[in-house]
Amino acid sequence: MNLLERRLFISFFSCILCAACAQTPAEWDPSTSVMGNPVAVESASRVIILGPATEQVDVTGGESVAFAVGEKAFAWKFDGSPGVTRVDLMRVAPAGLLNHS
Template sequence: MNAIKSVLAAGLLSIGTLAFAQTPADLSLLGDSAPVTAATRTIVLTPSTTFVNVTGGETIKFIVGEKSFAWNFDGPVSSFDLKRVAPANMLEQTLKVYVAPNPTYFP
């Protein structure tokens, strides 16, 4: 009986994990990857950085140690963990991005 419960629990956990898997469509709601040369602003991230503020429509170059990447914040989401879009293993900590509305769309 315990073996059946263990198998069922493992199956339910697997289904739950699949429900939260990121798809490219999910990431597109956060913006788009961009070449670092397209960035209009640079933010240096350190291990003590816990959040950054950006504005919708901005393309930001993030520097982490000797590595860098850029992100264009053109999605509708107002905040998210930057680790979701950073290259693998670039960020060790959770780092919240707060995205202000794009002023182009508000008079």
């Protein structure tokens, strides 16, 4: 990641913190617990901007990541089962936030 991208992420993350709504436990599907858990956007260690062309992202087990989609965001802590190597973001994102399959 180059310096411009890092600055963009930091700036965008700062804006997201003001406008984002974190996924609440009431929206959480217990069947996704093997993939991790929803967390507050503010607790994420980094932000990944999801666009229409995004097909996959790389994260590390134990990492908390905020995912930004337009002006909205959600965050997930990838601390589920060690056997899980792929997580479908459509299953863990708040309903209606992601619009591509």
